[in-house]
Amino acid sequence: MSGREVxxxxxxxxxxxIAVRERVALSGDALKEALxxxxxxxxxxxxxxxxxxxxxxxxxxxxxxxxxxxxxxxxSGEASEHLYQKQGPEAVxxxxxxxxxxxxxxxxxxxxxxxxxxxxxxxxAAGTAGPVLSRLCNRAFGAAKRVxxxxxxxxxxxxxxxxxxxxVQKIFGDLRGRVILLVGxxxxxxxxxxxxxxxxxxxxxxxxxxxxxxxxxxxxVGGQAEPWERxxxxxxxxxxxxxxTGAPSYVLTRxxxxxxxxxxxxxxxxxxxxxxxxxxxxxxxxxANVYAYDIDDLQKVVHxxxxxxxxxxxxxxxxxxxxxxxxxxEREARAALPVLASLRRRAEAIARTEVERTLAHVGxxxxxxxxxxxxxxxxxxxxxxxxxxxxxxxxxxSSGDTTxxxxxxxxxxxxxxxxxxxxxxGGEAVTLREPxx
Amino acid sequence: xxxxxxxxxxxxxxxxxxxxxxFFARPRHLRAASAGQVVLSVAFLVHAVAIGVGCSEYGxxxxxxxxxxxxxxxxxxxxAYLVLQRFYRVPAVGAFVTPxxxxxxxxxxxxxxxxxxxxxxxxRRPTLTLHIVSALGGVAVFGIAALVALxxxxxxxxxxGKHFGALFSRLPSLDSLDQLTQRLVRAGLLVFSVALxxxxxxxxxVWKSAWEWDPQQVxxxxxxxxxxxxxSLRHTGWHGRRYAWITxxxxxxxxxxxxxxxxxxxxxxxxxxYQ
Numbered sequence: 001m002s003g004r005e006v007x008x009x010x011x012x013x014x015x016x017x018i019a020v021r022e023r024v025a026l027s028g029d030a031l032k033e034a035l036x037x038x039x040x041x042x043x044x045x046x047x048x049x050x051x052x053x054x055x056x057x058x059x060x061x062x063x064x065x066x067x068x069x070x071x072x073x074x075x076s077g078e079a080s081e082h083l084y085q086k087q088g089p090e091a092v093x094x095x096x097x098x099x100x101x102x103x104x105x106x107x108x109x110x111x112x113x114x115x116x117x118x119x120x121x122x123x124x125a126a127g128t129a130g131p132v133l134s135r136l137c138n139r140a141f142g143a144a145k146r147v148x149x150x151x152x153x154x155x156x157x158x159x160x161x162x163x164x165x166x167x168v169q170k171i172f173g174d175l176r177g178r179v180i181l182l183v184g185x186x187x188x189x190x191x192x193x194x195x196x197x198x199x200x201x202x203x204x205x206x207x208x209x210x211x212x213x214x215x216x217x218x219x220x221v222g223g224q225a226e227p228w229e230r231x232x233x234x235x236x237x238x239x240x241x242x243x244x245t246g247a248p249s250y251v252l253t254r255x256x257x258x259x260x261x262x263x264x265x266x267x268x269x270x271x272x273x274x275x276x277x278x279x280x281x282x283x284x285x286x287x288a289n290v291y292a293y294d295i296d297d298l299q300k301v302v303h304x305x306x307x308x309x310x311x312x313x314x315x316x317x318x319x320x321x322x323x324x325x326x327x328x329x330e331r332e333a334r335a336a337l338p339v340l341a342s343l344r345r346r347a348e349a350i351a352r353t354e355v356e357r358t359l360a361h362v363g364x365x366x367x368x369x370x371x372x373x374x375x376x377x378x379x380x381x382x383x384x385x386x387x388x389x390x391x392x393x394x395x396x397x398s399s400g401d402t403t404x405x406x407x408x409x410x411x412x413x414x415x416x417x418x419x420x421x422x423x424x425x426g427g428e429a430v431t432l433r434e435p436x437x
Numbered sequence: 438x439x440x441x442x443x444x445x446x447x448x449x450x451x452x453x454x455x456x457x458x459x460f461f462a463r464p465r466h467l468r469a470a471s472a473g474q475v476v477l478s479v480a481f482l483v484h485a486v487a488i489g490v491g492c493s494e495y496g497x498x499x500x501x502x503x504x505x506x507x508x509x510x511x512x513x514x515x516x517a518y519l520v521l522q523r524f525y526r527v528p529a530v531g532a533f534v535t536p537x538x539x540x541x542x543x544x545x546x547x548x549x550x551x552x553x554x555x556x557x558x559x560x561r562r563p564t565l566t567l568h569i570v571s572a573l574g575g576v577a578v579f580g581i582a583a584l585v586a587l588x589x590x591x592x593x594x595x596x597x598g599k600h601f602g603a604l605f606s607r608l609p610s611l612d613s614l615d616q617l618t619q620r621l622v623r624a625g626l627l628v629f630s631v632a633l634x635x636x637x638x639x640x641x642x643v644w645k646s647a648w649e650w651d652p653q654q655v656x657x658x659x660x661x662x663x664x665x666x667x668x669s670l671r672h673t674g675w676h677g678r679r680y681a682w683i684t685x686x687x688x689x690x691x692x693x694x695x696x697x698x699x700x701x702x703x704x705x706x707x708x709x710x711y712q
Binding site for chain 1: 609
């Protein structure tokens with residue numbers, strides 16, 4: 001078992017600029033091909049590639065980092081100065097932190113776990129994920145799940161448009177049947193409108209001073225363009241109004257809002273002003289059932305979320321550390337298991353043969369009870385003899401000593417079979433469910 | 438005997454309140470909410486037993502006193518919430534309802550059950566039972582409506598004031614709270630109307646006149662008119678904050694008049710003294 005380690009070479013948003021990341025990033029067929037190429041290399045037993053827009057990481061089980069490094073250098077010569085490499089527990093910890101979204105650009109974001117799962121799925125399909133990577137990934141997913149359920153790292157809105165969506169949900173709850181009005185052709189407004197549409201808002205109306213741009217934007221967000229002159233009646237219709245025009249002053253004044261509220265018979269309305277300078281008079285919020293937010297309000301929430309997540313990340317690190325330790329212990333205990341099992345099997349086989357031979361000679365003169373006593377005695381001798389070595393081997397395994405199992409194997413002439421059932425993913429799953437140590 | 442059972446029920450209600458509050462403090466523990474519901478159901482059943490035993494002990498006379506009425510309101514609030522929970526999944530409301538039940542039940546737990554010595558034979562009729570149940574039931578539903586309105590006001594303050602604190606993530610959306618308030622007010626008005634009609638019938642039987650300008654009658658009519666106005670105004674654009682405030686004020690008026698008329702001797706001929 002010695003010599004085979006989990007190794008990692010990679011680069012991420014922390015170490016490399018996007019210009020380098022995009023050159024080495026891979027997806028789909030190119031990724032499958034790369035996995036195939038990695039497997040063919042010397043000293044690589046298992047391999048997995050995690051490739052997202054923020055990171056490209058190659059995980060390898062084998063003896064040297066060279067092949068993984070070559071993976072990057074073949075794609076971009078500039079990569080070398082941005083690469084980080086880790087091995088053994090360091091590499092394990094890194095994968096656990098990545099999966100738990102502790103290494104993400106936006107800490108606590110949800111997508112990364114899915115992306116790591118996808119990477120593992122691809123490696124499985126390509127046959128490059130063997131027993132070690134399988135156990136590693138499963139443990140990493142478990143750790144990520146624990147982090148998500150035991151800390152609040154995934155809570156809160158972490159981007160401006162997410163905050164807008166959350167606010168709208170707090171006011172209106174279900175968005176089905178609601179109408180979104182986009183006033184002006186700013187980019188932020190379009191982004192939020194799309195997010196709201198995805199949540200089930202029925203109609204998106206778009207109005208802009210220049211009709212052509214309004215039409216173009218309406219097509220982009222899947223909405224319906226309306227003439228600027230109808231602004232008041234559109235406001236009477238819409239539930240959420242996203243404002244992002246380039247106007248230097250208030251487009252929605254308090255008077256206009258008051259007029260609109262009369263037309264609406266007091267139904268709630270939410271103004272989200274993402275324009276700078278502001279387009280919605282903050283005094284609108286004084287009116288009953290009018291909710292008005294500007295970009296500062298939204299950004300303040302984003303800031304709070306980041307702060308809260310940073311605090312939660314400390315608790316998450318503790319969980320990750322515990323899982324890394326558990327993985328290491330499990331792996332070490334597993335290393336000693338084959339030797340122990342073979343030793344015991346061999347000894348019991350010898351005892352059984354000797355019992356049979358003895359009974360063949362004298363068995364006729366013994367009654368059933370005496371026969372059983374002979375069998376029991378033989379097994380007891382085996383157990384007593386093996387008790388010390390078993391305990392010591394287990395202890396050596398849990399303290400990370402791999403020389404003693406090797407010595408035992410040599411002394412008793414046992415082939416310590418390595419779990420190399422790579423061809424069958426189903427068989428691997430069974431191994432995973434075995435009880436620990 | 439019935440008072441001991443009632444105390445057990447109160448303990449269960451307190452347990453349910455604790456579970457719901459744990460859920461409210463840590464919304465990730467959904468199990469606390471489920472536990473709260475189970476314990477609340479148990480409390481409701483125990484309370485039903487207490488009422489049954491009480492009826493066989495005192496022949497239903499305790500419901501003519503303020504404390505009996507309060508205990509029965511607590512029972513009906515629990516029942517109404519359990520029914521509500523079947524249609525709307527709003528465990529957060531439980532964190533408001535269950536403590537209210539405990540508070541309302543508190544005065545009924547101590548001392549000996551006081552009740553009018555004699556219930557005149559003239560009042561003993563099915564209309565009276567229906568009157569008591571519907572009156573207290575209406576108050577119970579108004580009570581839950583007031584709590585939901587309170588939740589609306591708390592939530593609205595956070596959403597509008599751009600202060601997204603602890604309540605923000607725990608309470609349902611403003612729109613759903615507003616709608617729930619409206620539906621509860623409508624249901625409460627319906628039940629309360631039954632109480633008004635049956636009350637008039639009983640009064641005609643006992644006082645020989647359906648309307649006597651008794652303070653209890655007047656205050657009940659005011660309450661009914663207030664909620665009726667609330668239901669009608671909805672169609673002309675009364676939403677949100679104002680609606681919630683009036684719902685809350687209406688319930689305070691109900692409880693205020695009930696407690697004051699019940700505790701000032703001789704203020705009303707309703708309930709107890711039928712001369």
